[in-house]
Amino acid sequence: MTAHGADATATAPEDRFRALFARHYPAVYRYVGRRLGSDDASDAAAETFAVAWRRIGRVPPEPDTLLWLYGVARRVVANAQRGRRRRDRLTQRAAGHAAPAGQDGDPAAALAALAALNPGDREVLRLAAWEGLGPGELGAVLGCSPNAAAIRLHRARRRLLAALDDTGDQP
Amino acid sequence: MSRDPFESLRGSNPLPEDHPVHPPMAIAERILGGAPRRAWPAWALATGLAAAVLVGGGAWLLWIHGGPGEVVATSAATPTTGGAVTAAASTTTSAPILTGDAVVYFFISEEGSPSGPGPYLIPVAQSFSVLSHPVSDPVAETLSFLLAGPWPGVDREGPALSSYLPLGTRLLAITVADGIATVDLSSELEAAQGLAGRGALAQIVFTLTRFDAIEAVRVLIDGVPVTAALVAAPQEVADTAPLTRADFADELPAIMLESPAYWASSGDNPLVVTGTADVFEATVSLELLGQDGAVLWQGTTQASCGTGCRGDFSAEIPYEVAEGQFGTLVAWEASMEDGSRLYQRQHLVWLNASGDSGPPTAAEQLRQAIAEQMALRYDLDKALDSYLAELAAVDAQLVGLPLDQGTELRTRAAELDRQVAETRDGLSRVFDQLRALGVDFEIPCSGAAASPDLPDEPGLPAPVASLRRSIFEAARACDWQTLRGVMVESTFSYSFGESGDPVGFWQREEFLHYQPMLYIAGMLARPYGTVPGDVVTIFAWPSAQAYASWADVPQPEREALRPLYGDGDFASFAEFGGYLGYRVGFSWDGTRAVWIYAITGD
Numbered sequence: 197m198t199a200h201g202a203d204a205t206a207t208a209p210e211d212r213f214r215a216l217f218a219r220h221y222p223a224v225y226r227y228v229g230r231r232l233g234s235d236d237a238s239d240a241a242a243e244t245f246a247v248a249w250r251r252i253g254r255v256p257p258e259p260d261t262l263l264w265l266y267g268v269a270r271r272v273v274a275n276a277q278r279g280r281r282r283r284d285r286l287t288q289r290a291a292g293h294a295a296p297a298g299q300d301g302d303p304a305a306a307l308a309a310l311a312a313l314n315p316g317d318r319e320v321l322r323l324a325a326w327e328g329l330g331p332g333e334l335g336a337v338l339g340c341s342p343n344a345a346a347i348r349l350h351r352a353r354r355r356l357l358a359a360l361d362d363t364g365d366q367p
Numbered sequence: 368m369s370r371d372p373f374e375s376l377r378g379s380n381p382l383p384e385d386h387p388v389h390p391p392m393a394i395a396e397r398i399l400g401g402a403p404r405r406a407w408p409a410w411a412l413a414t415g416l417a418a419a420v421l422v423g424g425g426a427w428l429l430w431i432h433g434g435p436g437e438v439v440a441t442s443a444a445t446p447t448t449g450g451a452v453t454a455a456a457s458t459t460t461s462a463p464i465l466t467g468d469a470v471v472y473f474f475i476s477e478e479g480s481p482s483g484p485g486p487y488l489i490p491v492a493q494s495f496s497v498l499s500h501p502v503s504d505p506v507a508e509t510l511s512f513l514l515a516g517p518w519p520g521v522d523r524e525g526p527a528l529s530s531y532l533p534l535g536t537r538l539l540a541i542t543v544a545d546g547i548a549t550v551d552l553s554s555e556l557e558a559a560q561g562l563a564g565r566g567a568l569a570q571i572v573f574t575l576t577r578f579d580a581i582e583a584v585r586v587l588i589d590g591v592p593v594t595a596a597l598v599a600a601p602q603e604v605a606d607t608a609p610l611t612r613a614d615f616a617d618e619l620p621a622i623m624l625e626s627p628a629y630w631a632s633s634g635d636n637p638l639v640v641t642g643t644a645d646v647f648e649a650t651v652s653l654e655l656l657g658q659d660g661a662v663l664w665q666g667t668t669q670a671s672c673g674t675g676c677r678g679d680f681s682a683e684i685p686y687e688v689a690e691g692q693f694g695t696l697v698a699w700e701a702s703m704e705d706g707s708r709l710y711q712r713q714h715l716v717w718l719n720a721s722g723d724s725g726p727p728t729a730a731e732q733l734r735q736a737i738a739e740q741m742a743l744r745y746d747l748d749k750a751l752d753s754y755l756a757e758l759a760a761v762d763a764q765l766v767g768l769p770l771d772q773g774t775e776l777r778t779r780a781a782e783l784d785r786q787v788a789e790t791r792d793g794l795s796r797v798f799d800q801l802r803a804l805g806v807d808f809e810i811p812c813s814g815a816a817a818s819p820d821l822p823d824e825p826g827l828p829a830p831v832a833s834l835r836r837s838i839f840e841a842a843r844a845c846d847w848q849t850l851r852g853v854m855v856e857s858t859f860s861y862s863f864g865e866s867g868d869p870v871g872f873w874q875r876e877e878f879l880h881y882q883p884m885l886y887i888a889g890m891l892a893r894p895y896g897t898v899p900g901d902v903v904t905i906f907a908w909p910s911a912q913a914y915a916s917w918a919d920v921p922q923p924e925r926e927a928l929r930p931l932y933g934d935g936d937f938a939s940f941a942e943f944g945g946y947l948g949y950r951v952g953f954s955w956d957g958t959r960a961v962w963i964y965a966i967t968g969d
Binding site (some may be wrong): 208209210211213214217218219221222225226229230234238242245246249304305306307309310314315316321322324325326328339353356357360 | 371373375379380382386387388389391392394395399533916943944
């Protein structure tokens with residue numbers, strides 16, 4: 197049944213899973229690690245692949261596999277952050293946006309500016325800057341057209357610049 | 368340095384691409400230990416372990432193994448051997464349930480012959496029970512049981528069984544003529560090479576030749592006869608000659624118990640034992656043990672040939688047990704030197720209590736399994752309702768509460784969150800299982816609670832307005848057919864990471880009390896927004912999603928989201944920066960309105 201109507205390169209789902217795990221685990225781990233920190237990265241990566249195994253029949257073939265995994269990982273990260281949000285409302289609020297100020301071009305300043313953006317902007321910027329995705333790939337992960345992804349990225353970069361000015365102005 | 372913070376962002380990647388990460392394959396194996404949700408859902412029933420396997424032709428095969436007996440259900444095909452298949456009326460489903468034993472051959476590793484510990488070929492009964500479907504081809508169906516491999520979890524109860532047939536091997540065709548079965552299998556079989564290939568062929572040949580009408584087997588891979596490369600001893604097996612059991616004599620243990628098969632569930636009394644053996648002076652020692660190890664019968668029988676040749680043997684073993692149980696049939700060769708047991712073989716077999724009509728049949732277990740799932744659903748439903756109600760009450764109290772207060776409430780909310788999630792996980796499994804069993808079960812319809820009023824929106828183009836009304840009415844009635852009819856499934860988006868079947872997704876969501884239909888109907892009754900584009904305009908419900916940020920959403924449009932969303936949700940939208948709730952959208956190109964999404968979250 198596994199290959200009825202599927203592509204001609206059908207292999208046992210277990211083998212396919214092992215192969216995609218071996219190939220994409222590092223990228224997925226880095227993706228979740230960048231967003232959740234290394235403490236939770238292993239769990240989130242494992243959860244992402246657990247989802248992939250449950251839906252192994254729906255995982256697109258290469259070269260789209262990793263983008264699909266990013267899409268799943270994005271939801272896993274969002275869930276993890278939702279859980280954290282409830283717990284951390286107090287501490288987050290207390291910490292506010294007391295981001296370290298720095299000079300233009302300073303990574304810390306850029307990170308602080310990133311933190312000041314809304315999550316949608318943050319994610320599109322991170323995907324472009326850290327995962328190095330192009331518009332078509334961004335669209336695949338975010339579930340929108342390449343055009344829309346390009347526009348979102350453009351707007352997000354503008355807002356990042358604006359946020360940098362804001363945070364950078366702090367003494 | 369660049370003025371563009373995006374460039375410095377690139378340079379401040381917390382985990383750069385060259386950060387070394389090694390895939391922990393042990394984690395992969397642990398994930399594989401679970402089963403893919405749709406193709407192979409794991410069952411965890413109170414009575415024991417169960418699992419589902421896909422067989423040829425898209426059929427479901429469900430198996431419950433726990434305590435005395437096994438259950439298998441298939442969704443579209445009825446595997447059966449030449450053995451008895453009984454039909455019993457079901458009380459919980461409209462379809463009768465068929466039960467039986469399909470006997471296939473797997474390898475077992477244990478001391479079994481003078482040449483070592485195996486693995487050896489043995490017959491294994493794959494007991495099954497199915498919601499009745501037309502019996503198509505018993506031979507093909509039995510083969511599909513073979514291709515499916517040993518049931519997961521069976522190892523817990525005895526030595527490991529293994530199959531050399533590569534997972535994913537499919538039956539393409541099988542014909543039987545003049546005592547010769549010609550079986551065409553998919554190219555996955557090529558993965559079995561050398562000894563593994565020979566083992567795979569042995570499994571196929573023994574399984575098929577158990578049928579009276581089949582004496583020999585021709586195996587094709589994608590229509591091409593298997594080459595000698597697949598068998599370890601090419602000189603013994605000509606390329607296209609049909610294979611017989613004799614070709615694989617060396618795969619057998621010294622004493623081969625053919626009947627009853629391992630895990631046989633027929634419960635015959637007397638137990639009719641048949642087999643072949645190559646033992647000293649052709650003397651086969653036999654013993655039947657009860658579940659507690661008590662000897663119920665002991666004796667010997669003579670094979671038709673011995674001491675260097677393989678002969679047939681048979682015996683009838685009468686027994687008496689107080690209640691039905693799995694006993695153990697043991698066969699061995701008594702050492703001529705000291706009488707110790709050589710080449711011992713053991714089969715777990717079902718023993719009927721005196722006066723019993725049969726073992727607790729697989730059909731009965733299937734009915735029980737369905738009833739259990741239904742009862743479980745009832746309990747989980749109740750629990751979920753009460754958790755959700757309490758969570759809503761706690762959340763309402765938390766709104767506006769200063770952050771240094773309400774610690775207990777926050778703790779309770781987190782606890783309830785966890786309980787809701789766990790209960791939904793449980794319900795989700797019940798949903799999978801009822802689906803897989805082919806049971807018709809009620810899916811709640813949250814849309815019925817939606818207000819029947821759909822305010823006129825004079826600004827909408829007529830096709831958009833008409834599509835809006837159709838979806839609104841269908842959502843209120845949970846009219847899945849209409850919903851299916853008004854969407855283009857291939858382009859419709861309903862949740863990221865899912866694809867293909869929005870209706871199936873919503874049914875599950877309804878089952879888990881997410882109330883998607885209430886929200887879809889509710890959103891459509893609220894103000895809309897438009898997102899202009901180059902080619903199409905998006906009409907979006909509710910209007911809140913059409914704003915770049917939650918802060919931009921005018922107060923009246925926020926208020927319009929009540930009561931589906933309240934202060935607590937608004938706070939989380941504000942925190943997130945934008946509307947996070949359910950949304951529905953159509954595209955409009957000036958002539959045609961297309962429903963393009965209905966999404967939760969994100």
